[in-house]
Amino acid sequence: MTVSLEQLRRCHVAVDLGAARTRVYVKGLGLVVDEPSVAAVNTRTGSLIAVGALAEQMTGRTPDYIRVARPVTGGTVIDIEMAQRMLRHLLGEKLRRQLRRKPRLRAAACTPHDSDPLAQRAAVETLVGLGARRVELVDTLIAAAVGCGLPVEQxxxxxxxxxxxxxxxxxxxxxxxxxxxxxxxxxxxxxxxxVIQHLRQHHALMLPSQSVRPLQLALSGSGLTSHGPATTEIHGRDVATGLARSVQVDTDAVRQAIHAPLTAVLDGLGAILRDCPPDLVADLVDCGIMMVGGSALLPGLDQMLRDATGMPVHIAERPDVCAVLGLGAMLDGKIEPMVLDPLAC
Known part of the structure; x- marks a missing residue:
């Protein structure tokens, strides 16, 4: 998956197919698509009913003959045909007609680190099905680092x-x-x-899957820190009776429930620091950790990492779109590699 900046400058469009949102950057136009990676399909006729935000609103509210599909999981395309149809509708006829005028349309796509060849091939076939003659794959980590302004070439x-x-x-x-x-x-x-499992086990309360934003519902702004209200009122459905019910939830208990899955992240962070050369670890003491991605906005997560590592932790200015903006910067030629003059023998 090694690609040069010269090859990326020849690309016309950059795509970030994420599990939560799909983003498309077109050279000369900027970010043109930023929608949820969701599509609603009529199973009787096979027709596409809605994509993006409208399809996400249909989750859990559809009759039997409408299926809400997510063609991307963990940054990997699991349904190539559905991903192509979703991208085709998100781009719109006008933009697709404009891209088809390119004599040899080239595209760049983000892929997760250490993705297997099948996942890379799925990303390539998805964009080839949209008319791309050549697809360049870029590691999401490098694209996001460029997008948030880190000096990766130094x-x-x-x-x-x-x-x-x-x-x-x-x-x-x-x-x-x-x-x-x-x-x-x-x-x-x-x-x-x-959060869903905590409320179900301790309060016999079921919540709709798309309304269980921990930073908005369960924590009400207190985040992973100890500051904020001691209790929060949560509305949901009773497990036994099926009736609507409201309960007062202890935010400390919810905070502990959120900490459980985050311990794996802290373990991975420790493994990275142990494998890193000592000279680079010394640099990290000053520059710290840069957080990007939609989940980086979880309140209190940055402070949790500071307490665990003792290093400064920063959140990017636009953490959710850093990867596609980094690809766009490479397409526009805004990134220059560090040139090393060969030493004379």
Whole structure:
């Protein structure tokens, strides 16, 4: 998956197919698509009913003949045909007609770190089905680091944590390459699931899957810190009776439930620091950790990492779109590699 900046400059469109959202960057136009990676299909006729935000609103509210599909899981395309149909409708006829005018349309796509060849092939076939003649694959960690402004091309350490919906990726970068990295199957969905299970086990309350945002519902702004209200009122459905019910939830207990899946992230962070050369670890003491991805906005997560590592932790200005903006910067030629003059013998 090694691709040069010269090859990326020849690309016309960059795509970030995430488990939660799909983003498309077109050279000269900027970010043109930022929608949920969801599609609603009529199983009787096979027709596509809705994509993006409208399809996400249908989750859990559809009759039997309408299926809400998520063609991307953990950054990997699991349904190529559905992903192509979803992208085709998200782009719109006008933009697709504009891209078809390119004599040899080239595309760039983000892929998770250490993805297997089948996952890479699925990403390539998805974009080839949309008319791309050539597809360049870029590691999500490098694209996100470029998008948030880290000096990845310099001989200094830069640590980045990509907090996605299904996975968390952590890496140390230097001289434009990954020194050491790890991918952990824990993301924002796992945190949501932990809150759902806590409320079901301790309060016999069921919540709709798409309204269990921990930072909005269960924590009401207190996040993973001890500051904030001691209790929070939660509305849901009683497990036994099926009737609507409201309960007062102890935010400390919810905070502990969220900490459980995050321990795997802390273990991965420790493994990265142990595998990293000492000179680069010394650089990280000053520059710290940069957090990107939609789940990086979970209140109190940055403070939790500070307490666990003792290093400064920063959240990118636009953490959710860093990866596709980094790809866009490479397409536009805004990134220049560090040039080393060969030494004379």
């Amino acid at each position: 001989p200094t350490a830069s640590m980045i944590m990509v907090c996605g919906a299904a996975t968390t990726q952590i890496a140390v970068l230097s001289l434009g390459s990954i020194v050491t990295a790890v991918r952990i199957p824990i993301g924002g969905d796992a945190i949501d699931h932990a």
